[in-house]
Amino acid sequence: MISFGSEERDLFCVDYRLTSKCNYNCWYCTDMHNNDRKDDQFEIKGLQNLIKALNRDIRFFLYGGEPTIHPDFLYAVEGILDALERNSILEIQTNLSVKKEKFQFFCDRINGHRKTRPVFFLTSYHYTECDFEDFFNNCVIANRYKMLDQIAVMYQDDYRTDIIKNLKILRKIFPKVKTELLPLLCGSVKENSPRPYEDIDKFYNCPEALNLSKNDFSFIDRLRVNYCDGTHSYVSSAYLWKNRQNSFNGMLCDVGKERIVIDSNGDCYRCFNQIFDETQKAEHNIFSKKECLDFLQNMKSITCTYDKCFFDFNHYRYY
Numbered sequence: 100m101i102s103f104g105s106e107e108r109d110l111f112c113v114d115y116r117l118t119s120k121c122n123y124n125c126w127y128c129t130d131m132h133n134n135d136r137k138d139d140q141f142e143i144k145g146l147q148n149l150i151k152a153l154n155r156d157i158r159f160f161l162y163g164g165e166p167t168i169h170p171d172f173l174y175a176v177e178g179i180l181d182a183l184e185r186n187s188i189l190e191i192q193t194n195l196s197v198k199k200e201k202f203q204f205f206c207d208r209i210n211g212h213r214k215t216r217p218v219f220f221l222t223s224y225h226y227t228e229c230d231f232e233d234f235f236n237n238c239v240i241a242n243r244y245k246m247l248d249q250i251a252v253m254y255q256d257d258y259r260t261d262i263i264k265n266l267k268i269l270r271k272i273f274p275k276v277k278t279e280l281l282p283l284l285c286g287s288v289k290e291n292s293p294r295p296y297e298d299i300d301k302f303y304n305c306p307e308a309l310n311l312s313k314n315d316f317s318f319i320d321r322l323r324v325n326y327c328d329g330t331h332s333y334v335s336s337a338y339l340w341k342n343r344q345n346s347f348n349g350m351l352c353d354v355g356k357e358r359i360v361i362d363s364n365g366d367c368y369r370c371f372n373q374i375f376d377e378t379q380k381a382e383h384n385i386f387s388k389k390e391c392l393d394f395l396q397n398m399k400s401i402t403c404t405y406d407k408c409f410f411d412f413n414h415y416r417y418y
Protein backbone atom coordinates (compact mmCIF):
# COMPACT_ATOMS: atom_id res chain seq x y z
CA MET A 100 0.00 0.00 0.00
CA ILE A 101 1.30 3.48 -0.78
CA SER A 102 -1.73 5.60 0.05
CA PHE A 103 -5.14 5.18 1.56
CA GLY A 104 -8.25 7.24 2.32
CA SER A 105 -11.71 8.32 1.29
CA GLU A 106 -12.22 10.16 -1.99
CA GLU A 107 -15.00 12.27 -0.46
CA ARG A 108 -13.71 15.35 1.33
CA ASP A 109 -15.49 16.33 4.50
CA LEU A 110 -15.96 19.72 6.11
CA PHE A 111 -13.13 20.73 8.43
CA CYS A 112 -13.77 18.88 11.72
CA VAL A 113 -13.62 20.23 15.25
CA ASP A 114 -14.16 17.53 17.89
CA TYR A 115 -14.85 18.89 21.34
CA ARG A 116 -14.96 16.62 24.39
CA LEU A 117 -17.28 18.49 26.74
CA THR A 118 -16.72 16.00 29.54
CA SER A 119 -14.69 12.87 30.15
CA LYS A 120 -17.45 11.50 32.39
CA CYS A 121 -20.11 8.98 31.40
CA ASN A 122 -23.08 7.58 33.31
CA TYR A 123 -22.69 4.19 31.56
CA ASN A 124 -19.90 1.70 31.98
CA CYS A 125 -19.70 -0.23 28.71
CA TRP A 126 -16.83 -2.69 28.73
CA TYR A 127 -15.67 -1.69 25.25
CA CYS A 128 -15.22 1.90 26.32
CA THR A 129 -13.42 1.50 29.64
CA ASP A 130 -10.53 3.84 28.91
CA MET A 131 -12.50 6.26 26.73
CA HIS A 132 -14.29 7.78 29.65
CA ASN A 133 -12.96 8.87 33.01
CA ASN A 134 -15.31 9.59 35.88
CA ASP A 135 -12.57 10.61 38.30
CA ARG A 136 -11.22 13.51 36.34
CA LYS A 137 -12.30 16.96 37.39
CA ASP A 138 -13.93 18.60 34.41
CA ASP A 139 -13.23 22.27 34.20
CA GLN A 140 -16.31 24.42 34.09
CA PHE A 141 -17.22 24.97 30.48
CA GLU A 142 -15.97 28.25 29.07
CA ILE A 143 -17.22 29.26 25.61
CA LYS A 144 -14.75 32.08 24.89
CA GLY A 145 -11.79 29.94 23.78
CA LEU A 146 -13.99 27.88 21.48
CA GLN A 147 -15.61 30.93 19.96
CA ASN A 148 -12.17 32.47 19.30
CA LEU A 149 -11.02 29.26 17.65
CA ILE A 150 -14.10 29.03 15.42
CA LYS A 151 -13.66 32.68 14.45
CA ALA A 152 -9.97 32.18 13.66
CA LEU A 153 -10.76 29.13 11.52
CA ASN A 154 -13.15 31.28 9.52
CA ARG A 155 -14.71 28.44 7.55
CA ASP A 156 -17.59 26.01 7.59
CA ILE A 157 -17.10 23.30 10.16
CA ARG A 158 -18.47 19.95 11.15
CA PHE A 159 -18.49 20.45 14.92
CA PHE A 160 -18.70 17.22 16.88
CA LEU A 161 -19.65 17.58 20.56
CA TYR A 162 -18.88 14.44 22.48
CA GLY A 163 -17.68 12.97 25.76
CA GLY A 164 -18.00 10.81 27.88
CA GLU A 165 -21.67 11.63 27.71
CA PRO A 166 -22.12 15.34 26.92
CA THR A 167 -25.74 15.62 28.09
CA ILE A 168 -24.74 14.96 31.72
CA HIS A 169 -22.51 18.03 31.81
CA PRO A 170 -24.28 20.82 33.77
CA ASP A 171 -23.36 23.34 31.05
CA PHE A 172 -24.57 21.18 28.16
CA LEU A 173 -27.18 23.62 26.85
CA TYR A 174 -24.97 26.64 27.41
CA ALA A 175 -22.23 24.90 25.38
CA VAL A 176 -24.59 23.96 22.53
CA GLU A 177 -26.03 27.46 22.29
CA GLY A 178 -22.60 29.12 22.47
CA ILE A 179 -21.22 26.87 19.75
CA LEU A 180 -24.26 27.50 17.53
CA ASP A 181 -23.81 31.25 17.95
CA ALA A 182 -20.19 31.01 16.78
CA LEU A 183 -20.57 28.63 13.81
CA GLU A 184 -20.67 29.97 10.27
CA ARG A 185 -23.76 29.47 8.14
CA ASN A 186 -23.02 26.17 6.42
CA SER A 187 -21.50 24.52 9.45
CA ILE A 188 -23.22 21.69 11.24
CA LEU A 189 -23.29 20.62 14.87
CA GLU A 190 -23.34 16.93 15.69
CA ILE A 191 -23.98 15.81 19.26
CA GLN A 192 -22.99 12.35 20.34
CA THR A 193 -25.26 10.89 23.01
CA ASN A 194 -26.34 7.61 24.56
CA LEU A 195 -29.83 9.19 24.99
CA SER A 196 -29.87 8.25 28.67
CA VAL A 197 -31.27 11.60 29.77
CA LYS A 198 -34.82 11.39 31.16
CA LYS A 199 -37.60 11.90 28.63
CA GLU A 200 -38.88 15.20 30.08
CA LYS A 201 -35.38 16.66 30.28
CA PHE A 202 -34.56 15.55 26.76
CA GLN A 203 -37.76 17.16 25.49
CA PHE A 204 -36.62 20.39 27.20
CA PHE A 205 -33.15 20.12 25.59
CA CYS A 206 -34.64 19.58 22.12
CA ASP A 207 -37.00 22.48 22.54
CA ARG A 208 -34.24 24.88 23.54
CA ILE A 209 -31.83 23.70 20.83
CA ASN A 210 -34.53 23.84 18.20
CA GLY A 211 -35.30 27.43 19.15
CA HIS A 212 -31.63 28.34 18.90
CA ARG A 213 -30.39 26.54 15.80
CA LYS A 214 -31.80 29.01 13.24
CA THR A 215 -30.36 27.92 9.90
CA ARG A 216 -27.57 25.75 11.27
CA PRO A 217 -28.44 22.07 11.38
CA VAL A 218 -28.06 20.18 14.64
CA PHE A 219 -28.03 16.41 14.71
CA PHE A 220 -27.91 13.80 17.42
CA LEU A 221 -25.64 10.84 16.72
CA THR A 222 -27.02 8.32 19.15
CA SER A 223 -25.86 4.94 20.33
CA TYR A 224 -27.94 2.22 21.88
CA HIS A 225 -25.91 0.44 24.55
CA TYR A 226 -28.21 -2.44 25.40
CA THR A 227 -26.21 -3.64 28.42
CA GLU A 228 -26.79 -0.30 30.12
CA CYS A 229 -30.29 0.88 29.26
CA ASP A 230 -33.85 -0.06 28.63
CA PHE A 231 -34.80 -0.16 24.94
CA GLU A 232 -38.14 1.55 25.53
CA ASP A 233 -36.47 4.56 27.20
CA PHE A 234 -33.97 4.81 24.37
CA PHE A 235 -36.71 4.47 21.78
CA ASN A 236 -38.87 7.18 23.40
CA ASN A 237 -36.01 9.67 23.20
CA CYS A 238 -35.43 8.73 19.55
CA VAL A 239 -39.08 9.64 18.90
CA ILE A 240 -38.55 13.06 20.50
CA ALA A 241 -35.35 13.81 18.55
CA ASN A 242 -36.98 12.62 15.34
CA ARG A 243 -39.95 14.90 15.90
CA TYR A 244 -37.52 17.84 15.85
CA LYS A 245 -35.75 16.39 12.77
CA MET A 246 -32.57 16.11 14.80
CA LEU A 247 -32.20 12.33 14.84
CA ASP A 248 -29.44 11.61 12.34
CA GLN A 249 -27.92 8.34 13.37
CA ILE A 250 -28.51 5.37 15.65
CA ALA A 251 -25.61 3.03 16.27
CA VAL A 252 -26.86 -0.21 17.74
CA MET A 253 -23.96 -1.74 19.57
CA TYR A 254 -23.66 -5.40 18.77
CA GLN A 255 -22.65 -8.29 20.96
CA ASP A 256 -23.01 -11.87 19.96
CA ASP A 257 -24.36 -13.01 23.35
CA TYR A 258 -27.38 -10.74 22.96
CA ARG A 259 -27.84 -11.20 19.23
CA THR A 260 -31.55 -12.01 19.08
CA ASP A 261 -32.65 -9.03 21.15
CA ILE A 262 -30.35 -6.65 19.40
CA ILE A 263 -31.39 -7.62 15.93
CA LYS A 264 -35.06 -7.44 16.92
CA ASN A 265 -34.53 -3.91 18.25
CA LEU A 266 -32.58 -2.85 15.18
CA LYS A 267 -35.46 -3.99 12.98
CA ILE A 268 -37.92 -1.96 15.06
CA LEU A 269 -35.74 1.16 14.77
CA ARG A 270 -35.39 0.72 11.00
CA LYS A 271 -39.12 0.30 10.59
CA ILE A 272 -40.10 3.32 12.71
CA PHE A 273 -37.28 5.61 11.51
CA PRO A 274 -36.75 4.62 7.87
CA LYS A 275 -34.90 7.85 7.01
CA VAL A 276 -32.46 7.70 9.92
CA LYS A 277 -29.10 5.98 9.48
CA THR A 278 -29.32 2.92 11.68
CA GLU A 279 -26.25 0.82 11.97
CA LEU A 280 -25.42 -2.41 13.73
CA LEU A 281 -21.89 -1.81 15.00
CA PRO A 282 -19.42 -4.36 16.23
CA LEU A 283 -18.35 -3.36 19.73
CA LEU A 284 -14.92 -2.31 18.68
CA CYS A 285 -12.74 -1.11 21.42
CA GLY A 286 -11.43 2.24 20.24
CA SER A 287 -8.69 2.12 22.81
CA VAL A 288 -5.15 3.07 21.95
CA LYS A 289 -3.93 0.79 24.71
CA GLU A 290 -2.86 -2.72 23.89
CA ASN A 291 -4.18 -4.20 27.15
CA SER A 292 -7.81 -3.20 26.55
CA PRO A 293 -10.39 -5.93 26.92
CA ARG A 294 -11.35 -7.95 23.88
CA PRO A 295 -10.36 -5.38 21.27
CA TYR A 296 -11.33 -7.43 18.23
CA GLU A 297 -13.52 -10.24 19.48
CA ASP A 298 -16.79 -8.67 18.47
CA ILE A 299 -15.86 -8.03 14.85
CA ASP A 300 -14.88 -11.69 14.52
CA LYS A 301 -18.25 -12.76 15.95
CA PHE A 302 -19.96 -10.34 13.62
CA TYR A 303 -18.41 -11.90 10.52
CA ASN A 304 -19.46 -15.32 11.79
CA CYS A 305 -23.11 -14.28 11.99
CA PRO A 306 -24.78 -14.31 8.54
CA GLU A 307 -27.84 -12.45 9.81
CA ALA A 308 -25.79 -9.58 11.25
CA LEU A 309 -23.74 -9.35 8.06
CA ASN A 310 -26.82 -9.43 5.88
CA LEU A 311 -28.46 -6.64 7.90
CA SER A 312 -25.33 -4.50 7.64
CA LYS A 313 -24.24 -4.89 4.06
CA ASN A 314 -25.43 -1.41 3.04
CA ASP A 315 -24.31 0.35 6.22
CA PHE A 316 -21.59 2.98 6.31
CA SER A 317 -18.98 0.80 8.01
CA PHE A 318 -19.55 -2.08 5.62
CA ILE A 319 -19.55 -0.27 2.28
CA ASP A 320 -16.35 -0.47 0.21
CA ARG A 321 -15.69 3.27 0.07
CA LEU A 322 -12.06 3.60 1.12
CA ARG A 323 -9.53 3.59 -1.68
CA VAL A 324 -6.24 1.72 -1.30
CA ASN A 325 -3.48 2.52 -3.82
CA TYR A 326 -0.74 -0.07 -4.29
CA CYS A 327 2.89 0.34 -5.43
CA ASP A 328 2.23 -1.42 -8.76
CA GLY A 329 -0.32 1.24 -9.77
CA THR A 330 -3.41 -0.86 -9.00
CA HIS A 331 -6.02 0.05 -6.41
CA SER A 332 -8.96 -1.45 -4.56
CA TYR A 333 -11.79 -0.28 -2.32
CA VAL A 334 -12.38 -1.61 1.18
CA SER A 335 -14.76 -0.94 4.06
CA SER A 336 -13.95 0.08 7.63
CA ALA A 337 -15.29 -3.28 8.80
CA TYR A 338 -12.93 -5.10 6.41
CA LEU A 339 -9.98 -3.23 7.91
CA TRP A 340 -11.09 -4.04 11.46
CA LYS A 341 -11.69 -7.69 10.66
CA ASN A 342 -8.37 -8.16 8.89
CA ARG A 343 -6.37 -6.11 11.44
CA GLN A 344 -5.33 -3.76 8.65
CA ASN A 345 -6.21 -0.58 10.53
CA SER A 346 -2.62 0.35 11.30
CA PHE A 347 -1.02 3.27 9.46
CA ASN A 348 1.95 3.60 11.76
CA GLY A 349 4.75 5.48 10.00
CA MET A 350 2.52 6.94 7.27
CA LEU A 351 1.77 10.62 6.90
CA CYS A 352 -1.85 11.35 7.79
CA ASP A 353 -3.87 14.37 6.68
CA VAL A 354 -5.82 14.34 9.94
CA GLY A 355 -3.37 17.04 11.07
CA LYS A 356 -4.69 19.36 8.34
CA GLU A 357 -8.36 18.49 8.52
CA ARG A 358 -9.25 18.13 12.17
CA ILE A 359 -8.73 19.57 15.65
CA VAL A 360 -9.55 17.48 18.71
CA ILE A 361 -10.11 19.50 21.88
CA ASP A 362 -10.35 18.26 25.44
CA SER A 363 -12.64 19.78 28.10
CA ASN A 364 -9.74 21.76 29.60
CA GLY A 365 -9.04 23.38 26.22
CA ASP A 366 -6.02 21.24 25.31
CA CYS A 367 -5.79 20.59 21.56
CA TYR A 368 -4.64 17.51 19.71
CA ARG A 369 -4.48 16.52 16.08
CA CYS A 370 -6.17 13.14 16.12
CA PHE A 371 -8.70 11.09 18.07
CA ASN A 372 -6.09 8.66 19.40
CA GLN A 373 -3.96 11.40 20.92
CA ILE A 374 -6.64 12.67 23.29
CA PHE A 375 -6.87 9.23 24.92
CA ASP A 376 -3.11 8.72 25.03
CA GLU A 377 -1.72 9.79 28.40
CA THR A 378 1.80 10.00 26.99
CA GLN A 379 0.76 12.52 24.36
CA LYS A 380 1.27 16.18 25.19
CA ALA A 381 -1.29 18.72 23.99
CA GLU A 382 -0.05 20.97 21.20
CA HIS A 383 -1.73 24.08 22.50
CA ASN A 384 -4.63 25.31 24.57
CA ILE A 385 -7.55 27.21 23.10
CA PHE A 386 -7.47 29.72 25.94
CA SER A 387 -4.13 31.03 24.68
CA LYS A 388 -4.98 33.16 21.65
CA LYS A 389 -1.39 33.32 20.42
CA GLU A 390 -0.76 29.56 20.72
CA CYS A 391 -4.04 28.98 18.94
CA LEU A 392 -3.18 31.19 15.97
CA ASP A 393 0.31 29.62 15.69
CA PHE A 394 -1.28 26.18 15.70
CA LEU A 395 -3.79 27.07 12.99
CA GLN A 396 -1.04 28.49 10.80
CA ASN A 397 0.93 25.26 11.18
CA MET A 398 -1.70 22.68 10.43
CA LYS A 399 0.02 19.92 8.50
CA SER A 400 0.04 16.19 7.94
CA ILE A 401 1.43 14.23 10.85
CA THR A 402 3.31 10.95 11.01
CA CYS A 403 1.11 8.32 12.62
CA THR A 404 2.64 6.72 15.70
CA TYR A 405 -0.24 4.41 16.57
CA ASP A 406 -0.78 0.75 15.86
CA LYS A 407 -4.56 1.01 15.65
CA CYS A 408 -6.75 3.61 14.01
CA PHE A 409 -10.44 2.94 14.47
CA PHE A 410 -12.66 5.78 13.34
CA ASP A 411 -11.11 8.52 11.26
CA PHE A 412 -10.50 6.52 8.10
CA ASN A 413 -11.54 9.31 5.74
CA HIS A 414 -8.31 11.28 6.07
CA TYR A 415 -5.71 10.52 3.45
CA ARG A 416 -2.60 8.51 4.49
CA TYR A 417 0.53 8.22 2.38
CA TYR A 418 4.32 7.73 2.36
Ligand code: SF4
Nearest residue numbers: 347352354370403408
Ligand atom coordinates in the same frame (compact mmCIF):
# COMPACT_ATOMS: atom_id res chain seq x y z
S1 SF4 B 1 -4.33 7.13 14.52
FE1 SF4 B 1 -4.49 9.33 14.03
S2 SF4 B 1 -2.60 9.82 12.92
FE2 SF4 B 1 -2.83 7.59 12.90
S3 SF4 B 1 -3.86 7.11 10.97
FE3 SF4 B 1 -5.44 7.32 12.58
S4 SF4 B 1 -6.12 9.45 12.45
FE4 SF4 B 1 -4.16 9.32 11.39
